[in-house]
Amino acid sequence: MIEDPLNTRDRSTPLRVLSRSDLATVPITPAAVVRAVEEAYLAFAAGDSDNPRKLSVANPDGWSVAYAMLGRDGRRRVVAMKTSYKFDPGHDRSTKRYYTTITLYDDTTGAPIAMMDCSRVGALRTPAVSALLVRETVRQDAESVLLIGTGTQGRNALPHLLAANPQLRKLMMYGTHPDGMEAVRENLAVHYPHAILETVEDPRAAASQADVVLATAGPGTEVAIESADLAPGSVAVLVGYGLAPSALIDADRVVATSAEQMTLTGTDMAGPDGVLRGVDAELPQILNRRAIARRSDDEKIFVYNSGLVLTDIAVAHALAERAIAQGRGTEVPLWD
Structure with missing residues (x-):
C-alpha cells in the first residue's frame, strides 16, 4: 500500500512550497472541486469548523x-491562513x-503541509461555489444558462456549473474579448467535449430567455442586466459584475454564501436610498436543510457569491494532496 504523503508528516517535516507553476497542471476534476467545497460548507454549518471575519488594511x-x-x-483537521495583497496605484493593468x-x-500532528500560491485555488473555488448556489436555487425544469464575462472566473464557470447541474443543456455566452471567449470554449471542451456553447450579441435579450444568469465580468464591463431583463423563475448569480442593483432590489428572494460578506463587499448593489437589501438564506444552512432556497x-x-476561507482551505488541501503525491514543489527547512 502506498502511504499518503500528508499522513506521514510530523513536526520535523520541512515546509513544502508550491508555486503557481507547480500547481498549474495538477489534475483535479470539477466534480472533485465541487465536492470539496460542499464538504467545507457542511462542516461549517454543523459547527465543526471556524471561519472568523477577515482582517484588512488599506x-x-x-x-x-x-x-x-x-x-x-x-x-x-487543517488550519490555514490566506493572505492577499493588491497594489494598484494607477488602476492600470x-x-x-x-x-x-x-x-x-x-x-x-502540528506539521506544516504547504505554502501555496492561491491563484488557482480561487479560480476553482469560486465557480464551484456558484455551481452549488445554482443547484440549490434553480427550478427543476431549468435548462438554459447565460454566462456574462470571459475572464478567469468566466473561463472556469461552465465546467463546474455542469458538474453540479447536468440538466443545463442550453449554454450561452456573452463576452467582448476574443481570446477570453476562445478560452471559455476550450476549457468547456476539455471536460464536456459534446457541449454546445452559443455566443450571443445582446446579453439583455439572452437574459430574458435564460433560467440562470451567471455574471462574472470584470469592473470595466458595460453590461448591467436589470431586474426587468430577467425571466420569471430565473436565478441571477453575481460573482463579479454584470448585474444592475435592481436585480437584487426587486428579487423575490436573496441567497448568499455569507450575509456578513455581502454587507462588506456588495455595497455597489445598494438601492437609491443607499441601503443594501438583506439576505433571506445562506448557502451553508441551505445545504444542511436548515434554510429554504426556493419557495x-x-x-x-x-x-x-462571496468568499469564505474554508472553501479555499478545502480546495487548497485537495490540490496540495495531489501535488505532494506527485513530488511537486520545494521543501524548505524554514524553522531549522
Missing part, C-alpha cells in the same frame, strides 16, 4: 489593500500587482 490614498483570513477545517497565498497546517417556481432569486 493605503489611505487607495494605492493598495491587503487581507488576512484565518480558518480551521474541523473535518479535514500594466502596473497592477496582486499576490495571494495560503499556508496549510496539519491539526492532528416557488416563479420566484426570481438573486444570488451573491
